Amino acid sequence: MHTETKQSGSQSEAPLSSAQASGVSANIAATAPGQLRVIKRNGTVVPFEASKITVAITKAFLAVEGGNAAASSRIHETVAKLTEQVSSTFKRRMPSGGTIHIEDIQDQVELSLMRSGEHKIARDYVIYREEQARKRADKQALSPATAQAAEAITVVQPDGSRAALDIERLHTIVSEACSDLDDVSETLILDEALRNLYDGVTLAELSTSLVITARTLIEKEPNYSYVAARLLCDNLRAEALGFLKVADKPTQADMHHLYAQALPAYIARGVELELLSPELQSFDLARLGEALLPERDLQFTYLGLQTLYDRYFIHSNEVRIELPQIFFMRVAMGLAIEEDDKNARAIEFYQLLSSFDYMSSTPTLFNAGTLRPQLSSCYLTTVPDDLHGIYGAIQDNAMLSKFAGGLGNDWTPVRALGAYIKGTNGKSQGVVPFLKVVNDTAVAVNQGGKRKGAVCAYLETWHLDIEEFVELRKNTGDDRRRTHDMNTANWIPDLFMKRVFDDGEWTLFSPHDVPDLHDLYGKAFEERYTYYEEQARAGKIKLHKTMRAQNLWRKMLGMLFETGHPWMTFKDPCNLRSPQQHVGVVHSSNLCTEITLNTSQDEIAVCNLGSINLPQHIDENGLNLDKLQQTVSTAVRMLDNVIDINYYSVETAQNSNFKHRPVGLGLMGFQDALYKQHIAYGSEEAVNFADRSMEAISYYAIDASSQLAAERGAYSSYEGSLWSQGIFPIDSLDLLEQERGADYIKVDKSQTLDWPALRELVKARGMRNSNVMAIAPTATIANITGVSQSIEPTYQNLYVKSNLSGEFTVVNPYLVKDLKARGLWDGVMVNDLKYYDGSVQQIDRVPEDLKAIYSTAFEVEPRWLVDAASRRQKWIDQAQSLNLYINNASGKKLDITYRMAWYSGLKTTYYLRSLAATGTEKSTISTGNLNAVSSGEQMGGPAPVPDACSLDDPDCEACQ
Structure with a gap:
């Protein structure tokens, strides 16, 4: 059988619609001199490539004559000659370039075969083309009943007028939506959608019907998620381009030329509405418009595009004025605005973002290029021990939260309940009453109305x-x-953990009696703390309490079990491994426990986040180091730019950020990267991959920051840092071991890259950023890019996700692909997955190797999570948001897991989870109600899942 002569595309391409045809002349006009382009059947325009003609003709010859050695030479020479004839024909016709339809190319191939005397092959080629045309027609056909019903439907237009249902356009957009996707049916979508319509349906209802129809099919075939996204994109095009007065009812094919027209119109309108910075008008908008890649609209899943539509795209009176590629270009322009060659850099940044190889954090996506570009993700503060300072810190929280920042507050300096207050000759009420005010402030100031305010007290x-x-x-x-609405975290010194291990006593103090403990760590803390214990025993410190360390530890674990809080974070490794210990102390982490920066009354620490999409850097040979290096280099530059462009609502945050310039480059899609390599999360192979992938990211990130230092200068507090001493994150493990003692830590120190050479480069060039790496939760940006969040194992293989954009059926596409390959994916399998809450472990016909690979979060032993995190942590100068999943949790399991986390050198942990918080109701098995959500038990009690964006949800979206 032959393969059709094609210029990239599938055999299911639809005939060109009238709307698409109307854009051909514009396509030709937009074509560069001498450049030929090809219109595919779905209207997409791609570059002309003679090599594709060569491949197609060769396959036609092989199908007829076979591939024996005798025929091979003749075929090669004949094909080369025919390809040249076909290519020359079009170059002669269009010497200045132009646009050709795919059918014209196939006609010319057929004619060339006949003229050259290859009649048998030409005849076979004609028969094949007719067969493919018949298949396309069958695929696009409506059932007779539906077609008859459609003729009677009129559609109410936005202006109130009525028009006949445009079946041709429906065919076009559904064909575009299904293009290049396997196992999806245009006919099924059209039939089902039209069956639910009625005469007088509105245009909006018509569009919604198509999207909902595709949505309901996702659980049976994950590719319908892409179909639903593309149908949603059609709504978005009409909304945005209509508002901008660029086009009416455009199709995806039209975007080849409309994107270039839309960008300057969007910038002008956005500036006029005071939604965008006027500085964006200083870019070469024609050049940037030509750089937009409309085909990248097709890579969104439904969850990803719906999330952007609901929460990220800039709107005016609830009308979206951004399109996906314009959105990415707006962010890129916002980040390139102070570059010397800002147009080239904007295109570079755009290409990285729109490829999904890297994604900036949510505040950057929200605010880049706007009048108030608050691009930073995290703010860390220390609260002083006086009333003016306490309420000043709460006001800082409000201002930072207003512009979409996640907050971490260090409350340790505030004196305890019962402590003496000299100014009033009374006694303190302690920390807790103030935390109630912080809690209510977080609720009241909800990150610009886009998501809940979020704060964590340490x-x-x-x-x-x-x-x-x-x-x-x-x-x-x-x-x-x-x-009830804020988070809490324990900031635990190593000495306490040693007392727990050794079953020793522990003494509690009020900080006004022991003020220097707040700033001490390591051996210095141990010496001073022991001194204060002696003072207390001698009666010189009256306000104190002594207890067994294990009793307090059990209470901490018990509350973690019952409420999910406070999280366990470790003071000493955060400080002993901090590159910036020469200029301050790390007093807390941030909202999501991945940031470890110095804070004081004079400095609010700021971190700027973004994440590498790890599976995008996996190929048939594993981790693609060359591509990873390129991604990291551009990403670090984008993150460094955030510091200078960022809008600071608090001056102390600006001073700190300019002085130290910390950034936090992380990763997402770790589970997807394992799937692509067929590696089980619970395996040594996965632990080793965690090690090697993070080593590469660390190496390239440090190198990129050092290169920026050579170009722009080192950060101002560089001298005296661990970097300046040639001590990298991997080397700082030795400092932790020396201070803690070798009996209390065990960490693998293996390495594979040329670290001595990099140390010499950093010594010569310095570092642009005090901190470079941190792994954030990435819940929302992972949704946008369609991968698993952060370093998390798969939550369930089939479940319903709830967030601010609604409820979405999520099915593991890797599992579906593997089951299809073994002939196991069918309606029964879907039913079984729903019954077993997305688990394959109890489904007998699933092979054991797939059961290992597709174990869900609660089926992976916690030690694998800790081991992988330990291997990553040795390379990271900050920390990582590490959720721990423990099935059938008990006090003993928790005790072992958290001791192991500390013993393995981790700096922080994040949520503890026992059972899934949401699941697909088993009642849906028989009723078919796909999006029902049942409340499930989780750590923190049997209460139902809180609302969509709760921090207690497994897909927390508060900071990314």
Whole structure:
């Protein structure tokens, strides 16, 4: 059988619609001199490539004559001659370039075969073309009943007028939506959508019907997620281009020329509406418009595009004025605005973002290129021990949250309950009443109306209020001393963990009696803490409490089990491995526990985040290091630019960011990267991949920051840092081991890259950024790019995800692909997955090797999560958001897991989860109601899942 002569595309391409045909002249006009382009059947315009003609003609010859050696030479020479004839024909016809339809190329191939005497092959080629045309027609045909019903439908237009249902356009957009996708049916979508329509349906309802129809098919075939996204994109095109007065009812094919027209119209309108910075008008918009790649609209899943539509695209009176590629270009322009060659850099940044190889964090995507470009993700503050300072810190929280920043507050300096207050000759109420105010402020100031305000309070384990602090999220007790909407975290010194291991005693103090403990760590902390314990025993410190360390540890674990809080984070590794320990102290982490930066009353730490899409860098040979290096180099430059462009609502944050210039380059899609390599998460192979992939990211990120230092200068506090001493993150493990003691830590120190050479380069060039790496949760940007979030194992292989954009059926496409390859994907398998809450472990016909690869989060032993995190942590100068999943959790399991986390050198952990928070209701098996959500048990009690963007949801979206 032959292969059709094609210029990239599938055999299911539809005939050109009238709307598409109307754009051909514009395509020709837009074509560069001498350049030929090809219109595919779905209207997409691609460059002319003679090599594709060669391949197609060769396959035609092989199908008739076979591939024996005798025929090979003749075929090669004949094909080369025919290809040249076909190519020359079109070059003669269009010496200045132009646009050719795919059918014209196939006609010319057929004619050349006849003229050259290859009649048998030409005849076979004609028969094949007719057969393919028949298949396309059959695929696009409506059932007779549906076609008859469609003729009676009129559609109410936005102006109130009525028009006959445009079946031709429906065919076109559904054909575009299904193009190049396997196992999807245009006919099924059209039949099902039209069956639910009625005379007088609105245009919006018609569009919604198509999208919903594709949505309902996702659980049976994941590719319908792309179909639904493309149908949604049709709605978006009409909305945005209509508002901008660029086009009416455009198709995806039209975007080849319309994107270039839309960009300057969008910038002008956005500036006029005071939504965009006027500085964007200084770019070469014609050049940037030509750089837009409309085919990248096709790579979105439905969840990804719907999330952008609902929460990211700039709108005016709820009308979206951005399109996907314009959105990415707006962000790229916003990040390139201070570059010397800002047009070239904007195109470079755009290409990286729109490829999904890397994605900036949510605040950057929200605000780049706007009047207030608050692009930073995280803010860390230290709260002083005086009333003016406390309320000043709460005001800072409000201002930072207003512009979409996630917050981490260090409350350790604030004196404890019962401590003496000299100014009033009274006693303090402690930390807890102020935290209630912080909680309510986070609720009131909701990140610009785009997502909930989010804050995490940190308290060191020796603070006298620690026992009440760990109970803040309880559902019982005095509600005035509870914080149901904010997060809490323990900031744990190594000495406490040693006392737990050794079953020693632990003493609690008020910080006003032991003020220097806040700034001490390592051996210095141990010496001073021991001194204060002696003072307390001698009666010189009256306000204190002594208890078994294990009793407090059990209470911390018990509250973590019951409420999910406070999280476990470790003070000493955060400080002993910090590159910036020469100029300050890390007093807390951030909202999501991946940032470890110095804070004080004079400095609010700021971090700027973005994440590499790891599976995009996996090929048939594993991790593509060359591509990874290119991605990291551009990503670090984009992150560094954020620091100078960023809008700072608090001056102390600006001073800190300019002085130290920290960034946090992370990753997402770790689970997808394992799937692409057929590696089980719970395996040594996965742990080794975590090690090697993070080593490469670390190496290239440090190199990229150092290259920027050579170009732009080192950050101002570089001298004296660990970087300046040639001590990299991998080397700082030795510092931690020396201070903690070798008996209390075990970390693999293997390495594979040329680190000595990089140390010499950094020594010569310096570093542009005090900190370079941090792995954030990436929940929302992972949704946008269609991969698993961060370093998480798969939550379930089939489930319903709820967020601010609604409910979405999520099915594991890798599992479906593997089951299809073995003939196991069918309706029964879907039913079984729903019954077993997305697990394959109890489905007998699933092979054992697939059961291992597709184990879900609660089916992976926690030790594998900790081991992989430990291997990553050795390369990271900050930390990582590490959720721990424990099935059938018990006190013993929690004790072992968290001791292991500390013993393995981790800096922080994030949420503890026991059972899934949402699931597909088993009642849907018989009823077919796909998007029902049932409340499930999770750590924190049997309460139903809170609302869509709750921080207690497994897909937390508060900071990314």
